[in-house]
Each structure stands twice: as structure tokens, then as C-alpha cells.
Amino acid sequence: MGEPLDIEALRVETPGCAHKLHFNNAGAALMPQPVIDAVAAHLDLEAQIGGYEAAALRAAECEAVYASIARLIGANAREIALLENATAAWQLAFYSLAFAEGDRILTSRAEYAANYVAFLQVAKRTGCVIDVIPDDAHGATDPAALEAMIDARTRLIAITWIPTNGGLVNPAAEIGRVARAHGITYLLDACQAVGQLPVDVRVLGCDFLTATGRKFLRGPRGTGFLYVRQEMLQTIEPVVIDHFAAPWVALDAYELRSDARRFETWEKPYALTLGLGAAADYAVSLGGDAIRARNLALAGRLRGELAAMPDIDLHDLGAEQCAIVSFSHARIAARDLVDTLRSRGINISASSSSSTLLDATARNLPDLMRASPHYYNTEDEIDTFIGQLRDLA
Ligand SMILES: Cc1ncc(COP(=O)(O)O)c(C=O)c1O
Numbered sequence: 001m002g003e004p005l006d007i008e009a010l011r012v013e014t015p016g017c018a019h020k021l022h023f024n025n026a027g028a029a030l031m032p033q034p035v036i037d038a039v040a041a042h043l044d045l046e047a048q049i050g051g052y053e054a055a056a057l058r059a060a061e062c063e064a065v066y067a068s069i070a071r072l073i074g075a076n077a078r079e080i081a082l083l084e085n086a087t088a089a090w091q092l093a094f095y096s097l098a099f100a101e102g103d104r105i106l107t108s109r110a111e112y113a114a115n116y117v118a119f120l121q122v123a124k125r126t127g128c129v130i131d132v133i134p135d136d137a138h139g140a141t142d143p144a145a146l147e148a149m150i151d152a153r154t155r156l157i158a159i160t161w162i163p164t165n166g167g168l169v170n171p172a173a174e175i176g177r178v179a180r181a182h183g184i185t186y187l188l189d190a191c192q193a194v195g196q197l198p199v200d201v202r203v204l205g206c207d208f209l210t211a212t213g214r215k216f217l218r219g220p221r222g223t224g225f226l227y228v229r230q231e232m233l234q235t236i237e238p239v240v241i242d243h244f245a246a247p248w249v250a251l252d253a254y255e256l257r258s259d260a261r262r263f264e265t266w267e268k269p270y271a272l273t274l275g276l277g278a279a280a281d282y283a284v285s286l287g288g289d290a291i292r293a294r295n296l297a298l299a300g301r302l303r304g305e306l307a308a309m310p311d312i313d314l315h316d317l318g319a320e321q322c323a324i325v326s327f328s329h330a331r332i333a334a335r336d337l338v339d340t341l342r343s344r345g346i347n348i349s350a351s352s353s354s355s356t357l358l359d360a361t362a363r364n365l366p367d368l369m370r371a372s373p374h375y376y377n378t379e380d381e382i383d384t385f386i387g388q389l390r391d392l393a
Pocket of ligand 1: 088192
């Protein structure tokens with residue numbers, strides 16, 4: 001493990017810390033100064049010299065963003081496509097796969113709504129079926145149960161590594177080993193994982209990994225990325241293409257790009273892209289292990305305090321947990337509590353049952369409060385937060 005993080009310095013570098021107690025990093029984290037500077041400098045350059053001209057002047061820096069993301073997740077720059085969010089990245093991967101009647105998609109119980117409705121749509125169109133992998137005794141997706149489910153019709157394993165609520169970390173690498181052993185395509189939603197813990201696609205064994213910029217990675221809103229494993233690039237044709245993804249090389253022909261950018265289109269948010277690259281470099285410079293250790297300490301303290309409060313029910317699962325802390329209040333609805341706290345300068349978010357409907361139905365969950373600290377938060381902020389909750393009781 002590397003150096004412990006210098007929290008005070010990291011807070012000075014995070015202007016939002018001066019104004020808010022921000023426990024909504026699973027929604028959108030506070031950006032650090034290098035990210036803000038990268039975005040603002042490029043917008044300013046565009047205003048001064050023109051958008052195309054600014055992109056040309058900063059072409060090398062824009063190109064370097066692919067290498068930055070690749071470094072963050074242990075990939076090769078050719079395996080990265082930059083997109084506007086995690087959902088777009090996930091949709092492009094998923095809808096580019098072919099399904100036939102009777103093909104099986106195996107997924108996790110805490111799957112995110114955006115992914116699940118896409119499964120439902122493709123099941124309606126093609127007659128493929130969705131099967132949910134049972135959980136282990138702690139509520140995480142069980143790799144042994146997955147192994148037992150696999151048959152000749154299993155076409156895709158698509159799970160969420162860290163669900164949008166529920167606190168757990170699914171065993172993404174163990175699931176990857178099962179997928180690789182059976183040669184089944186593996187699509188991993190790493191939206192809440194990237195920036196929160198170390199990510200190495202070679203260890204995960206996934207064919208596709210999708211993530212967003214604005215959450216634990218601390219990048220700007222409107223950014224995300226798709227990782228496509230090199231071997232997959234030899235066969236996968238994106239469900240939609242333009243002349244950037246596939247240049248028009250003859251009157252009746254196009255030629256797919258050889259890299260993952262075949263999933264992109266021509267126009268790009270250059271300022272945001274540079275911000276995303278700065279966020280990736282920032283996370284790499286701090287180190288995934290150090291970030292994870294600090295986040296676990298903060299989340300552990302928060303869970304401990306909440307567990308001791310009479311009106312609060314904690315709803316987190318998993319032997320391995322993360323910095324997304326989910327709870328409900330006996331008398332105050334999630335959205336009301338979020339609004340009240342926001343008026344007092346404290347940011348958390350509410351997570352509705354419909355965002356993880358399988359899990360919410362199975363566990364009979366109400367809408368949840370989601371408090372998600374990140375490494376730059378402090379123990380004092382946890383105490384303040386708990387004090388405010390007590391005050392409402
Ligand atoms: C687990 C998970 N997957 C995917 C997404 C979608 O990410 P985005 O809003 O960047 O498309 C979210 C957003 O909350 C999420 O929590």
C-alpha cells in the first residue's frame with residue numbers, strides 16, 4: 001500500500017469542501033481543482049480561438065486522455081472509447097450483441113434499472129431470456145451459483161460490480177473467471193466502482209467495462225467511457241456507426257476503425273474530455289488502494305453511527321462493502337430528508353426502489369437514503385452529519 005492520503009491538502013484542492021458537506025459522491029463527486037482547470041482552460045481556448053482550432057492545438061492532450069483512462073483500469077489505450085456517460089457506454093456494448101430466441105442473459109439481483117430495462121426490451125424483441133444469478137449468504141452475486149447455471153444457451157453475463165445502492169461490492173473478478181472459463185461474453189457495469197477502488201480489467205476478465213466520469217472518479221458531468229477487450233474488437237460491430245467510427249472508404253463501403261473508438265461519433269466535448277483525463281490522472285496519482293482504504297474507514301464509521309440510531313435502518317449487504325451507505329428513517333421519507341439536509345448544506349441522495357427493482361422487491365425496501373462519502377471527506381463531517389440526523393429525530 002502507498003502513502004496515506006493528505007486529506008487536508010486534498011480538501012484545499014477541492015473548492016466545494018469550503019461550502020458543502022458532500023456525501024453524494026455516488027451521485028456526482030466534488031471535482032478537484034486540476035479537473036476544473038482542465039475544463040475551464042479549454043473552454044476559454046475555444047472562446048478565444050475557435051472550437052476546431054482549439055482541438056487542433058490540444059490534439060496531443062486530447063489523445064493522452066485515452067492513455068490516462070487505460071492506465072486507470074489496466075487497459076490499452078486502443079481498448080477505450082470515450083462517451084457521454086456510463087449508460088451510453090453500456091447500451092452501445094449491449095445492443096451490439098446478437099441474441100436469438102432462447103439465448104440466456106445472466107445478471108445480478110441488484111442490477112441497475114437502465115440495464116435491466118434494456119434486457120427486457122431485447123428479450124421482447126428476440127425471445128431471449130433473463131435469468132438472475134442467486135446471491136450468496138451475504139447478499140452478493142454468487143460465482144458458484146453462476147457456474148451451476150451456465151449451459152449452451154448462455155450468451156451473456158452482465159452484472160453490476162457496485163450497485164447504485166445497497167453498499168455491496170460484487171465479486172466481479174470471480175465472476176470474470178467463470179465467464180472466461182466458459183468463453184461467455186462478460187459485460188461489467190463498473191459505474192460506481194471506478195475511482196472508488198483499484199480496477200484492473202485483466203484481473204476482472206471482462207469483455208466490456210462501462211463507467212462514468214462524474215461519480216467516484218470526480219470528473220465532470222457528461223463524461224463516461226467504454227472498455228472493449230482487444231480480442232472482442234476483432235469481431236464486434238457497433239449497433240450504430242458514423243463516418244468517424246467507420247470511415248466511408250468507397251462508394252459502397254465503410255471500414256470499421258480497428259480500435260474501441262468505433263463506438264464513438266465524430267463530435268466530442270473536448271473540454272469535458274480533458275477534465276475526464278485530469279480526473280483519471282488524479283485518481284492514479286493517489287492510488288486505488290489508498291482511496292479504497294480511506295473510503296472503507298469513513299463508510300465503516302458512518303455505518304457504525306447509523307446502526308446505533310433508533311430511527312434508522314441500514315440496508316447494506318455484502319461481506320465486502322463500499323462507500324455507498326444505504327439507510328431509511330422510520331418516520332421521514334427519503335426525499336424529504338434529502339431536501340431538509342440540503343437546506344442545511346449537507347448533500348446526500350435518495351435512491352428509489354425502481355432503480356434496483358429486483359432487489360427492492362425481494363427485500364421489500366422503501367426508497368433509500370444514500371450517503372456516499374469519499375476519501376476527501378472527514379470524520380468530523382460524519383459527526384456533523386449524524387448530529388444533524390439526531391436533530392431531526
Ligand atoms: C450501477 C450504475 N450503473 C449505471 C449508472 C448510470 O450511469 P450514468 O448516469 O453515468 O449513465 C448508474 C448511475 O447512477 C449506476 O449507479
